[in-house]
Amino acid sequence: MLKRKIQELMTEPGCAVNTAKSAGERKKGCGKKLVPGAAAGGCAFDGAKIALQPITDVVHLVHGPIACEGNSWDSRNAWSTGPTLYRLGFTTDMDNLDIIHGGEKKLYKAIRKAIARHSPPAVFVYQTCVGALIGDDVEAVCKAATERMGVPVIPVNAPGFVGSKNLGNRLAGEALFEHVIGTVEPDDVGPTDINILGEYNVCGELDQFRPLLARLGIRLRASITGDARFADVAACHTARVNMVLCSQALVTLARKMKEKYGIPYFEGSFYGISDTSDALRAIAGLLVERGADPTLIDRTEALIAEQEALAWARIEPYKARLKGKRVLLYTGGVKSWSVIQALQEVGMEVVGSSVRKATASDREKALARLGGDEEKLADAIPPREMYKMFAEGRADMMLSGGRSQFIALKARTPWIDINQERHHGYAAYDGMVALVRQIDLSINNPIWNQVRAPAPWDPQ
Numbered sequence: 001m002l003k004r005k006i007q008e009l010m011t012e013p014g015c016a017v018n019t020a021k022s023a024g025e026r027k028k029g030c031g032k033k034l035v036p037g038a039a040a041g042g043c044a045f046d047g048a049k050i051a052l053q054p055i056t057d058v059v060h061l062v063h064g065p066i067a068c069e070g071n072s073w074d075s076r077n078a079w080s081t082g083p084t085l086y087r088l089g090f091t092t093d094m095d096n097l098d099i100i101h102g103g104e105k106k107l108y109k110a111i112r113k114a115i116a117r118h119s120p121p122a123v124f125v126y127q128t129c130v131g132a133l134i135g136d137d138v139e140a141v142c143k144a145a146t147e148r149m150g151v152p153v154i155p156v157n158a159p160g161f162v163g164s165k166n167l168g169n170r171l172a173g174e175a176l177f178e179h180v181i182g183t184v185e186p187d188d189v190g191p192t193d194i195n196i197l198g199e200y201n202v203c204g205e206l207d208q209f210r211p212l213l214a215r216l217g218i219r220l221r222a223s224i225t226g227d228a229r230f231a232d233v234a235a236c237h238t239a240r241v242n243m244v245l246c247s248q249a250l251v252t253l254a255r256k257m258k259e260k261y262g263i264p265y266f267e268g269s270f271y272g273i274s275d276t277s278d279a280l281r282a283i284a285g286l287l288v289e290r291g292a293d294p295t296l297i298d299r300t301e302a303l304i305a306e307q308e309a310l311a312w313a314r315i316e317p318y319k320a321r322l323k324g325k326r327v328l329l330y331t332g333g334v335k336s337w338s339v340i341q342a343l344q345e346v347g348m349e350v351v352g353s354s355v356r357k358a359t360a361s362d363r364e365k366a367l368a369r370l371g372g373d374e375e376k377l378a379d380a381i382p383p384r385e386m387y388k389m390f391a392e393g394r395a396d397m398m399l400s401g402g403r404s405q406f407i408a409l410k411a412r413t414p415w416i417d418i419n420q421e422r423h424h425g426y427a428a429y430d431g432m433v434a435l436v437r438q439i440d441l442s443i444n445n446p447i448w449n450q451v452r453a454p455a456p457w458d459p460q
Contacts, residue, residue: 002157009170009252043160045128047168050076050420051249052124052156052175054200054225055233057083059114061090063107063138064128068160076420079204080227090114094130103136111145111153121230122152122180132159152230154179169249173197176224176233177256184234191292193221194283195236197254197265198245201226202420205427209270212307212428216299218283224250237261241286243268243279264290267361270427271335272342273311277304311429315346318440323347325443328389330354330381330400331418337365339399339418342426344369346436351395352376383407397443412451414442 045068053060053076062069069091080086092110094103111123123145127138142153158171194213199206206226213220222228222236242254242265254265264286268279284292284300326349329339340350350370355363355377363377370376381389386404389395390411398408401419408415416438418426426435 002162005174006162006167009167042165044158044163044165044168044171045126045160047165048156048158048172049126051169051172052225053086054078055228055230056080056086057121058085058230059090059118059120059123060086060126061092061110061114061123062126062128063092063103063131063136064094065130066091066093068128076200077202077422078200078226083229085118085120099130099134102134103131104141107136107138107141108145112149115149115151120151122154124154124156126156127159129160152179152183166249170252173250173253177253180230180234181257182234182237184231186235186238189238190219191240192218192287192296193239194218194241194243194287195222195224195239196220196243196245197224197250199223199226203422203425205425205431208425208431209276209428212280212303215303216284216296218287239263240290240292241265241283243283245269269338271338273308273345273429273432274341275338276428277308280304307429311433314433315436318436319346321440321444322436324349325396326351326394328352328395328398330398330404335418336362337369340366340369342432342435350376352378354378354381387411397439412448414445414448416442
């Protein structure tokens with residue numbers, strides 16, 4: 001059953017790139033062939049865990065060795081405005097005896113203990129490689145626990161060996177669609193309710209655009225899954241519009257919600273001034289099409305004009321200092337293309353963007369924003385080549401995840417964390433101003449002239 005589900009996800013009809021292929025090419029799917037060591041960039045379990053962990057009020061229980069939970073726990077800097085149960089790590093801590101005798105009884109006891117101690121509205125159980133290889137039926141255990149304890153226990157069948165992190169994101173969406181969404185009927189359904197899919201509230205970015213929606217009278221029924229509550233996700237089928245924010249990781253969920261509940265969706269971004277404005281326009285337009293007050297469009301344009309003027313006024317002092325500066329963007333997913341425009345808007349030049357964790361659609365968008373220059377796209381850049389690039393002065397700074405920072409710093413090049421471990425939110429208008437400010441602080445820091453100068457004891 002898992003194999004069939006994976007094949008369905010790899011031939012997603014909601015993906016524009018996939019539908020443009022021939023029938024024969026579509027059968028091959030969009031997944032890359034797995035090679036030894038591929039999980040170093042994130043396995044399917046890792047992808048499922050980080051996609052669902054931001055649901056803040058539930059127990060996230062990993063059925064596997066303790067190392068699986070230790071490696072994935074709190075790996076994404078997702079904030080919460082309320083419950084903190086999601087910050088606790090739960091695992092069945094499978095050992096050698098469990099591999100011999102099976103771990104289903106141990107899993108059931110762990111579920112019972114977690115419910116008794118924390119009284120969560122739900123428990124999410126994650127299958128890992130070890131449990132899957134020995135044949136533990138996680139779905140059967142979850143079903144029995146739900147019936148006997150009266151608390152929803154959700155199986156997330158995404159063992160690491162089945163594929164990449166992106167596939168794990170999609171399997172997480174499948175778990176929500178099959179076991180959570182539509183299980184609660186709210187009594188406060190409104191004409192301007194929306195869901196945002198693929199938003200994980202990294203560094204509280206949700207609060208950089210949630211107030212904009214509130215000013216327009218638009219209610220965020222559910223953020224899937226940043227700062228989410230189980231009941232909100234369970235009731236999100238009553239929303240009027242879905243926005244897919246994070247790449248195409250959850251496009252399958254959006255497509256299935258459209259088919260079952262009639263909710264239209266679009267893909268957008270809240271990174272950069274232009275992208276934020278376009279996203280607000282798209283939300284307002286779809287809501288009006290579905291029966292919302294037509295004045296919403298005019299109010300949206302007024303808000304956009306106000307916020308863009310304020311943002312550009314705050315950015316203006318930095319533009320002269322940043323114009324023409326060259327940036328290497330070494331990230332993936334939605335940021336592989338959305339951040340490009342954010343940087344270009346302040347006059348910076350993106351000399352390269354990594355698409356190693358991006359979908360085909362992400363790649364096309366990045367290529368379009370780089371003027372069609374294929375040489376500026378890279379699946380992966382070897383550390384030696386990256387160091388040479390900085391040493392020769394072909395880039396003035398790098399935006400990337402934490403694992404790449406040491407190459408830039410060794411080359412005495414400014415670096416800013418753009419990935420999930422960062423401590424600054426960069427979404428919407430305020431986030432764009434914050435990003436420009438951090439870039440300016442880094443790239444124009446006088447320390448770089450000092451560290452690049454010859455040491456006093458070196459020969460001239």
